[in-house]
Amino acid sequence: MTDDLLRTAIDDAVADVEPADRLVAIRTATRRRxxxxxxxxxxxxxxxxxxxxxxLALVVGLDDPPxxxxxxxxxxxxxxxxxRVFYVGPGPDGPDAPVEVLYRSTETGPSVLDVLxxxxxxxxxxxRWPEGSLLSYEVIDPDSIxxxxxxxxxxxxxxxxxxxxxxxxxxxxxxxxxxVTQDGAGAEAPSRDVERANxxxxxxxxxxxxxxxxxxxxxxxxVLRVSGRGNSFEAxxxxxxxxxxxxxxxxxxxxxxxxxxxxxxYPFELELDLSGVPAGTYTLTCLTDDASGGTEGxxxxxxxxxxxxx
Amino acid sequence: MTQDPSVVxxxxxxxxxxxxxxxxxxxxxxxxxxxxxxxxxxxxxxVQDAFVAMHGRWRRLRDPDKALSYxxxxxxxxxxxxxxxxxxxxxxxxxxxxxxxxxxADEAALAHARRTTVLDALAALPTRQREVLALRYxxxxxxxxxxxxxxxxxxxxxSHASRGGxxxxxxxxxENGTP
Numbered sequence: 001m002t003d004d005l006l007r008t009a010i011d012d013a014v015a016d017v018e019p020a021d022r023l024v025a026i027r028t029a030t031r032r033r034x035x036x037x038x039x040x041x042x043x044x045x046x047x048x049x050x051x052x053x054x055x056l057a058l059v060v061g062l063d064d065p066p067x068x069x070x071x072x073x074x075x076x077x078x079x080x081x082x083x084r085v086f087y088v089g090p091g092p093d094g095p096d097a098p099v100e101v102l103y104r105s106t107e108t109g110p111s112v113l114d115v116l117x118x119x120x121x122x123x124x125x126x127x128r129w130p131e132g133s134l135l136s137y138e139v140i141d142p143d144s145i146x147x148x149x150x151x152x153x154x155x156x157x158x159x160x161x162x163x164x165x166x167x168x169x170x171x172x173x174x175x176x177x178x179x180v181t182q183d184g185a186g187a188e189a190p191s192r193d194v195e196r197a198n199x200x201x202x203x204x205x206x207x208x209x210x211x212x213x214x215x216x217x218x219x220x221x222x223v224l225r226v227s228g229r230g231n232s233f234e235a236x237x238x239x240x241x242x243x244x245x246x247x248x249x250x251x252x253x254x255x256x257x258x259x260x261x262x263x264x265x266y267p268f269e270l271e272l273d274l275s276g277v278p279a280g281t282y283t284l285t286c287l288t289d290d291a292s293g294g295t296e297g298x299x300x301x302x303x304x305x306x307x308x309x310x
Numbered sequence: 311m312t313q314d315p316s317v318v319x320x321x322x323x324x325x326x327x328x329x330x331x332x333x334x335x336x337x338x339x340x341x342x343x344x345x346x347x348x349x350x351x352x353x354x355x356x357v358q359d360a361f362v363a364m365h366g367r368w369r370r371l372r373d374p375d376k377a378l379s380y381x382x383x384x385x386x387x388x389x390x391x392x393x394x395x396x397x398x399x400x401x402x403x404x405x406x407x408x409x410x411x412x413x414x415a416d417e418a419a420l421a422h423a424r425r426t427t428v429l430d431a432l433a434a435l436p437t438r439q440r441e442v443l444a445l446r447y448x449x450x451x452x453x454x455x456x457x458x459x460x461x462x463x464x465x466x467x468x469s470h471a472s473r474g475g476x477x478x479x480x481x482x483x484x485e486n487g488t489p
Binding site (some may be wrong): 001003006007009010011012013014015016017018019020022023025026027029030140141143144146177179181191192193195 | 324325328329332336337340341342344345350353354357358359361362363365366367370383384387388421422424425428429432443444447448461475478479482483
């Protein structure tokens with residue numbers, strides 16, 4: 001079959017498709033969207049304020065019964081808002097491993113974009129978004145998060161773009177495409193739609209949610225509670241404490257996950273026994289189980305936190 | 311194409327732009343999406359959403375060519391998401407909603423069977439290959455335009471086109487009982 005025949009066959013395959021007229025539906029949708037945008041901007045809020053409301057509702061909602069949030073009211077700027085942000089850190093240690101991966105971290109700051117452009121609390125992580133590279137973002141419809149970026153933005157850096165997508169989707173609790181547009185470049189503004197990559201291809205397969213970096217634990221409590229998320233061979237990883245010399249202190253514990261076959265991370269929780277652990281500063285290390293022992297494939301993923309036992 | 315895009319004026323307002331692009335490209339874009347998702351109702355949804363999204367970012371586009379290439383990109387991306395979503399739903403419902411058959415005369419039935427064969431063969435290809443073939447043979451885009459629409463390299467376009475073209479030829483030859 002020649003190219004022309006293929007062209008004819010494909011052309012013919014849809015030749016009888018006569019779509020219904022949807023111009024009215026499109027006009028209705030765009031008018032509704034315009035009205036919504038006008039309301040947002042009139043509320044004194046750039047999208048960042050709206051984002052803060054959403055994040056505030058999320059954080060407050062964990063402990064409190066649902067409350068009506070005034071959508072039109074101006075939002076007082078809170079310099080210590082909490083966000084869950086993704087940062088770049090060292091990848092696993094196997095020969096086929098990616099060099100760097102993303103870790104989820106809980107951070108505070110005036111806005112999620114400010115947090116993304118700041119140094120993380122854990123010195124193992126860093127951001128690929130320099131100061132001034134992220135200008136603003138807005139959620140225009142359920143399918144799109146629009147981000148304006150400055151000239152410094154690393155638009156050719158796939159992991160940096162995923163850092164942005166994972167963070168904004170988490171903050172907005174959305175699976176929307178992130179449309180990144182360079183501001184101030186006029187009609188020629190380079191812009192791209194960034195979809196979220198497969199979790200296991202960019203995220204560390206081991207990520208600690210708690211404790212936070214530098215957390216202080218009281219020995220009298222008997223245990224250190226650890227929570228995180230991972231994807232490990234046969235759904236099982238491990239955590240332990242190391243002292244300054246890199247020696248294991250106390251007993252390791254199994255990080256049991258609910259599964260490992262789906263391409264995503266599974267949460268885990270465990271307690272490390274502190275009874276034999278003297279006061280001091282330690283590194284909490286959690287690892288995935290590397291079935292090959294480091295000889296092939298991805299190798300073991302790990303995440304660490306500095307903890308102070310008093 | 312029902313209207314030459316060059317007749318579209320330069321000093322558009324956003325609503326005029328939507329209207330003119332709709333008049334010129336609505337049918338063609340829906341047909342493109344049918345090639346990708348094999349479902350007319352779904353294709354109309356996809357392209358409708360693409361127009362709404364284009365309206366949303368008009369201040370970044372402000373140019374008929376840019377707007378059209380944005381629409382194309384949107385239609386391909388959203389068709390892909392719609393397929394993924396439908397795959398999940400179908401696993402639960404085990405039912406699909408193909409293009410409505412044309413009942414009646416033998417000739418119409420034959421034409422319908424011929425079209426279904428091509429759409430089924432396209433549906434059997436990997437997503438990227440299907441997208442490249444639809445953009446190349448249906449929209450007649452150049453390699454560079456396809457690379458741009460899909461966000462992949464020209465080398466990747468070439469390789470998807472060649473593998474997809476060969477696979478589609480094989481599938482259609484099998485259907486027709488010819489080697």
